Amino acid sequence: MVYKVPPTTEPTPAQISKWRRYLANERAEAALYRELARKKTGEEREILMALAESESRHEQFWREKLGEYVGFPRNPDLTTRFMGFMARHFGSVFTLALMQTAESRSPYIKDEDASPQIAADERIHAEVVRGLAARGREQMSGGFRAAVFGANDGLVSNLALVVGIMGSGVSANMILLTGISGLLAGALSMAAGEYVSVSSQKELLEASTPHPKAHTLLPSLDVNANELALVYRARGMGEKEAVAKAKSEFSRVALEQAIGLDRDDSPDARHDVEPVNPGEVVGSPWTAAGSSFLFFAGGAFIPIVPYIFGASPVLGAIIAVVLVSGALMFTGGVVGVLSGKPPFSRAMRQLAIGLGAAGITYLLGVAFGTVVG
Incomplete structure (x- = not known):
């Protein structure tokens, strides 16, 4: 996407200084996202690289807006430099959490010199970074x-x-x-x-875990009474869903009996009466x-x-x-x-x-x- 640079009159010194600061920050943020992407693989890497490309487009917007006033490259804000330091030396969880806050406070939202597209981009970036940061928090021990x-x-x-x-x-x-x-x-x-x-x-989790030999009772259950459906309903399924799953299990049992397959050898044997919502893993x-x-x-x-x-x-x-x-x-x-x-x-x-x-x-x-x- 190419951002349209609105026609402006001769910029004031204050505007030139501000635009140069924006330019430096966008350049640094693009580098920051690339640094984070370098340490990632798969989908997260692709998302971070896409964010870096977007920041580069923002950089180009301010470069064109400055025109002959672009001047020499200047240092970005202290906050942006600090986040760059974090990206280079620490994990992405902390850096993304800081970026989440920074993106959500973008100055473009209230700045008339910024295009509406850039302001909208920054709001969306905040949500993208929020999602990536949430992933990192979940992965953190x-x-x-x-x-x-x-x-x-x-x-x-x-x-x-x-x-x-x-x-x-x-x-x-x-x-x-x-x-x-x-x-x-x-x-x-x-x-x-x-x-x-x-x-x-x-x-408590052990008390909620199905008995390991519960699957051996299936061949002896009355298909018409369908007691198995009660097991699934007790574990959180709705009535229709429980009845359908019970019928499916009985059909599988009948097929296994017909071909002489031992239930203990069946790959599905231990899943017949598994809880609908398995318990979480608890450490020592x-x-x-x-x-x-x-x-x-x-x-x-x-x-x-x-x-x-x-x-x-x-x-x-x-x-x-x-x-x-x-x-x-x-x-x-x-x-x-x-x-x-x-x-x-x-x-x-x-x-x-x-x-x-x-x-x-x-x-x-x-x-x-x-x-x-």
Whole structure:
């Protein structure tokens, strides 16, 4: 598609500067999509290459609009350069999540200098990138998300504990002992909770799985009573669909009996009474427990680092707050990227929650220390 460049009067210096910026961004975004496509295969690669070609057409639009004012190539915006860095050095999940936000905030939508076709393209690009980012999130291991949330829980809970006990006026050694106790107690609690949760989920799924020998009963069932249809209805099928599937199974059984095929050797034998909606795959409860313990402990370790090196109660608390603030902003930003939301706002929200919890426990610690004292 060739975009029509609307006739314009002599551009102003502000317009020339803006158009050059658009040109640089389009060139960089085309390169970004090509870089992402280089690491993909199949359909995803084709989609990314098509996006790159579209950005190249946008680049040509601004080049023609600038005409003799195109000038020397300039650097794209800082945000676009950052996404290019992410595309070159990190996975496509994070880059596409950032691109999703960038495409949905295209300046062309409100810019009269941009053609309606380009503005429409950018809106569609946001939806295409949203779909690609969703694919990546689904492929991303659930263990990574559990790691981020587990570490975040350790950060907030142990910072609040350390700052709260510091507010009561105890010594640095007592703060360190309390912090280590909080780390171990919280990590063990998280591990036990994950073990019970995953084990219970596996047991529930096992209770819903058909008996492995259920298919051997089919030859003995009354075809007219059609008890098999009740099995399918109980597993979620509608009445007509269940009756039709049951008749199909009985017909298959009759054919197998006629040719002397053993049901246990039939490739369809184990699918006769499969659940309509198979259960999800659940990991090992020991793996879940171990990862929860490690990631919670890793987050909870950060607030006690200053006291391990002998910091005083107040100085140690200040350093702990600074360290945990950086870690909270990082985990909040990651959560924002994974959820397709602006990472900075999610980072600040996570920081506010963590510091808010620490502030409340500090006040409680001060009040407790005053009363006891």
